[in-house]
Amino acid sequence: MADKDKAREFEYTEDDFNFLRRLSNQHSGILVPDDKFDMFYSRLSKRVRLLGFTCFKQYCRYLQEHPDREFTEFINAVTTNLTSFFREKHHFEFVAQTLLPELLKKNQSQKQIRVWSAGCSTGEEPYSLAMTLMENVPRDWDIKILATDLDTNVLSSAAEGVYPVDRIASINEERLRNWFQKGAGTQLHKVKIRPELRQIIYFKQLNLMQDWPLKGTFDFIFCRNVLIYFDRATKERLANRYAGLLAEGGCLFIGHSESLHQLDTPFSLIGNTIYKKTRL
Known part of the structure; x- marks a missing residue:
């Protein structure tokens, strides 16, 4: 790596x-390897340019002196947010065919039914x-999904529920x-999630390394x-914290x-990256 x-x-x-990367790790617990050197430059150069600086x-x-102004922007920029609908399809099939019955x-x-989408x-x-739940659970049941992430920008986008057609x-x-719902006019090449889906999901900002103000199971x-971004001790601690919030026999799905x-x-382990809480 050149200086x-x-x-x-x-x-x-x-x-x-x-x-x-040390600052990122202290806040999020995420380990940033050496090969992310260029990625950090690429993602943060926009902030450097916007703030009128000539060097990192x-x-x-600036981050040290004005964390209240910039820290959220910094974390949002370096957080990875790769995802897609029904990614790792076997998990959703297991939910529909085995877990929900x-x-x-x-x-x-x-x-x-209470579900948490963490990250x-x-x-x-x-x-x-x-x-998956609305298609397989009777309409008179009370379904709630908590959806959390560290990145406030992606949460705002998620809550809006608007996506490009691709x-x-x-x-x-x-x-x-x-x-x-298909878009029209300026939204022609976009779609929006219907209200009946959006109303059962609660989007909240949450740092997994800090306190979890969550109630119930x-x-x-x-x-x-x-978990892939954390060291062994942090993975173990997180898994045990999840277990503490799961109902007896509850399941944890990982990547x-x-x-x-x-x-x-x-x-x-009860399936492909599917785990069941088997002891208290």
């Missing part, structure tokens, strides 16, 4: 990168969950008719492609490249 790159618009050194050292100093029996007396990004995951290319016609939790193997947690 300086003459081709860059702004001076950007290894010291700058180390300061910025000035930006680092069990919950309909188990929760028959109170007729309610919801721009909303495709919680909306995919909402579709984002729904993989969704079948029946679902498109039932759950999406969840029947299952999706925390996919989030395709993640595992709880060799971590001390109350979970047992």
Whole structure:
């Protein structure tokens, strides 16, 4: 890694990168490897330009002196938000075919289902969950989905529920008719999630490394492609915190490249990156 790159618009050194990734880690717990050097430059150069600075050292100093003005913008810029509707399709199939039939029996007396999408990004995951639940749960049941993320920008986008048409290319016609509204005029190439889906989802900003002001228990939790960014001790601590909020026998869904193997947690693997809380 070179300290300086003459081709860059702004001076950007290894010291700058180390300061910025250390700051990110202290706040979010996310480990930033050496190969993210260029990514940090690419994502933060817009902020450097907007603030009128000529080098990243000035930006680092600004973050130190005015965290109240810039810190949220900084975290939003360096957070990764790759997602899509029904990503890792087998999870949604398991929910529909296996988990929901069990919950309909188990929760028959109170007729309610509670779900948490932790790391919801721009909303495709919680909306995919909402579709799955609305299609398979009787209409007189009370369904609520909590959707949280660290990035306030993606949360705002998610709550709006508007997407370019190319984002729904993989969704079948029946679902498109039932759950999406086509845009017109200036919104011609966009679609909007129907109100009946949006009204069961609650979007909230949450830092997984800090206190969780959450009440009650969840029947299952999706925390996919989030644990991969943390060290072993943090993964174990997070998994145990999730377990504490899950109902007895509740399920935790994680990403395709993640595992709880060799971590001390109350979970047992029951499917492809699907875990069940099997002890208190």
